[in-house]
Amino acid sequence: MDIKGKKIKLHDNALRDGMHSVSHQFSTDDMVLLATSLDAAGMALIEVTHGDGLGGSSVNYGFGRHTNEEYLKAVIPKMKNAKVSTLLLPGLGTVEDLLMAADCGISTIRVATHCTEADVSEQHIKKARELGLDTVGFLMMAHLNSPEGLLEQAKKMVDYGANCIYVTDSAGYLLPDDVTSRIGTLHDAFSDEIEIGFHGHHNLAMGVANSLAAVEAGAKRIDGSVAGFGAGAGNTPLEVFTAVCDRMGVETGVNVDKIMDVAEDIALPMMTTPTRIDRDSLTLGYAGVYSSFLLHAKRAEKKHGVSSRAILMELGRMGAVGGQEDMIEDVALEMKKKSA
Amino acid sequence: MTTSGAVEKVGGAKKGKAIIILNPAEPPLMMRDTIHCLTETEPDQEAITKSVHDMLKEVQKYVPGYTLKNGPVFDGNRVSIFMEVEGLGDYLPKYAGNLDIMTAAATRTAEMFAEEIENGTLILKKLIA
Numbered sequence: 001m002d003i004k005g006k007k008i009k010l011h012d013n014a015l016r017d018g019m020h021s022v023s024h025q026f027s028t029d030d031m032v033l034l035a036t037s038l039d040a041a042g043m044a045l046i047e048v049t050h051g052d053g054l055g056g057s058s059v060n061y062g063f064g065r066h067t068n069e070e071y072l073k074a075v076i077p078k079m080k081n082a083k084v085s086t087l088l089l090p091g092l093g094t095v096e097d098l099l100m101a102a103d104c105g106i107s108t109i110r111v112a113t114h115c116t117e118a119d120v121s122e123q124h125i126k127k128a129r130e131l132g133l134d135t136v137g138f139l140m141m142a143h144l145n146s147p148e149g150l151l152e153q154a155k156k157m158v159d160y161g162a163n164c165i166y167v168t169d170s171a172g173y174l175l176p177d178d179v180t181s182r183i184g185t186l187h188d189a190f191s192d193e194i195e196i197g198f199h200g201h202h203n204l205a206m207g208v209a210n211s212l213a214a215v216e217a218g219a220k221r222i223d224g225s226v227a228g229f230g231a232g233a234g235n236t237p238l239e240v241f242t243a244v245c246d247r248m249g250v251e252t253g254v255n256v257d258k259i260m261d262v263a264e265d266i267a268l269p270m271m272t273t274p275t276r277i278d279r280d281s282l283t284l285g286y287a288g289v290y291s292s293f294l295l296h297a298k299r300a301e302k303k304h305g306v307s308s309r310a311i312l313m314e315l316g317r318m319g320a321v322g323g324q325e326d327m328i329e330d331v332a333l334e335m336k337k338k339s340a
Numbered sequence: 341m342t343t344s345g346a347v348e349k350v351g352g353a354k355k356g357k358a359i360i361i362l363n364p365a366e367p368p369l370m371m372r373d374t375i376h377c378l379t380e381t382e383p384d385q386e387a388i389t390k391s392v393h394d395m396l397k398e399v400q401k402y403v404p405g406y407t408l409k410n411g412p413v414f415d416g417n418r419v420s421i422f423m424e425v426e427g428l429g430d431y432l433p434k435y436a437g438n439l440d441i442m443t444a445a446a447t448r449t450a451e452m453f454a455e456e457i458e459n460g461t462l463i464l465k466k467l468i469a
Contacts, residue, residue: 058357059376059418091360116364303415319365326374330422333410 003216004249011045011197011223012038012238014267015075016087017230019051020292022272024064028074030270035075037266038226039082041258043238045108045221046082048075051231051292052323053087053112054097060325061292068097072104083107087138089323090120095127102131111157112138112168114321115145118153122160129161136197137162140322143173143288147185154186164195164221169210170322172201172232172285176213187218197221200236202228203285205277207236208244215250226259227267232291233281239263283309287316296325300332310335353377371437372409373423383419388412392421402448403441404428 015031035046048071050056050064057064064071068086076084085108086101098109109128111121121137128135137157139150154165167182174182179198186196198214200207200223211222224241228234239259245252280298284291289312297315301308314331315324341349347356363369392412399406405426413420425437432439456462 058359059378060359060374091362114362114364117362120362318369319363321361321363321365323359323361324363326376326420326422327372329413329420330372330374330410333413333422 001212001216001248003212005251006215007251008215008219008245009044009221010238010242010252010254011047011085011221012043012225013047013199013223013235014038014225014227014229015071016047016049016051016053017235018225018267019049019064020231020295021229021234021275022270023295024050024057024062025272026065026071026270028066028070031071031075032078034226034262034266034270035082035084036078037262038259039079041262042252042254043082043259044253045085046075046079047085047087047110048072049086052092053089054093054101056089056092058092069100069104072101072106076105083134085110085134085136087112088124089113090124091323093124095123098124098127098131102128102133106133108134108136110136110138110166111162112140112322113153115139115142115150115153115168118156121157121162125157125160125162129163134164135162136164136166138166138168138199140168140170141288141290142167142169142182143171143178144319144321147181150182151185151189155189158190158194163193164197165190166197166199166221166223167214167219168199169201170199170290171288172203172206172281172291173288174200174210175204175206176209179210179213180217183214183217183219195220197223199223201230201232201234201285201291202236203233203277203281203291205233206285207234208241211236211241212244212248215245225267227263227271228275229267229271230275230291232284232294233277234275237263280308280312283312283316287313289316289320290322290324292322293320293325293328296328297332300328304329304332304336306332306335306339368433368435370435371425371427371441373425375421375423377419379417379419381417383414383417385412385414388414388419402444403437405434405437406441 052061087110089112111124196219198219200210224236224238228237242254297308297311343358344356409422409424411421427437427440
């Protein structure tokens with residue numbers, strides 16, 4: 001693979017996707033410490049919010065320790081070079097939430113929909129563009145749509161005003177060839193003004209390989225998180241990806257030693273449970289299940305005595321999409337009834 | 341009036357939140373609704389269970405496909421019920437119970453007004469043209 005000389009932007013998700021792995025309980029001090037350290041390491045973009053984005057704090061997904069406004073107001077003024085982004089899933093987050101985040105000073109909004117439902121992003125993308133934000137269309141569970149199908153959805157988001165489109169592998173299910181075809185199809189269809197991005201999960205240990213495939217196919221933005229701090233088996237570990245990019249001559253702007261230290265000395269001690277490929281997170285990638293279902297399935301196992309792996313396999317078979325966390329307990333109860 | 345507002349104003353919650361999730365699965369999934377409630381004090385399991393089943397019977401009078409799939413689940417001060425709404429399938433597919441229940445509820449509301457007018461508890465004022 002020859003990707004020497006390419007220049008990409010890294011986007012750290014530890015303070016948003018990582019919220020899933022701490023059940024949305026970061027303190028504002030944790031957030032400020034991790035964000036300032038990432039900033040000092042040269043990270044271009046840092047995402048900050050509840051794991052499920054603006055409006056995510058709820059019985060269904062878990063309540064955040066603080067409000068999104070509190071997190072954003074704590075982190076944004078402390079940034080020297082890094083920009084702060086936030087996530088919004090239409091159906092959870094509203095335009096009012098978006099206005100609040102814009103007031104706090106975010107630079108980037110990522111409007112996330114299931115990979116076949118770009119229609120629901122119109123109102124939020126138009127408003128974000130009107131506010132002059134760097135506006136990203138974030139197509140989740142991208143393994144559930146073909147490259148051509150994704151392109152059709154991406155075109156809608158671009159029409160609404162998005163200047164960047166992400167292929168989001170929420171389940172960590174994609175293999176490198178799947179990434180190449182999806183990113184390649186988007187990259188070939190749009191002019192250079194539309195940036196293409198890739199968001200990986202490490203459930204099948206493909207985070208780094210998939211991100212390289214994405215860069216080769218034309219992606220300019222790569223998501224990940226320091227120490228892999230994210231849902232499921234975590235995101236693409238950015239200290240590893242930075243080191244690999246450095247070896248391959250890809251410019252990330254991130255300092256390899258510094259990001260390694262942030263992973264080891266700051267991010268790791270904040271993890272309440274280790275972010276690793278265990279049988280449940282492996283099942284997410286194997287069965288194509290939304291990564292943030294992991295801890296909810298483990299809780300359902302504890303409460304209802306049904307194996308979390310079996311619950312996740314069933315959710316994969318059903319085609320559950322992001323946001324359907326309520327179905328985890330429902331599936332557990334159905335399985336309990338059947339085994340009774 | 342938003343759905344969140346209705347959870348508060350009609351449902352009586354101090355704070356309501358509504359979440360919409362679209363699932364494009366084929367074949368289409370039946371309409372599902374999950375209702376979570378956080379109680380301030382220890383939930384009275386017997387009273388809540390009875391109330392849920394009473395309401396179920398009431399709604400089934402005009403939406404026969406309104407069923408309780410699971411619950412109520414009691415988890416500390418969280419109470420959850422898992423509903424399914426199957427439509428009649430007259431004009432829309434059966435899975436679109438969300439659309440059927442809105443139409444049926446509108447009809448039922450009109451009927452409730454009619455019942456009140458008939459038994460004299462609601463008196464309509466004459467409009468002067």
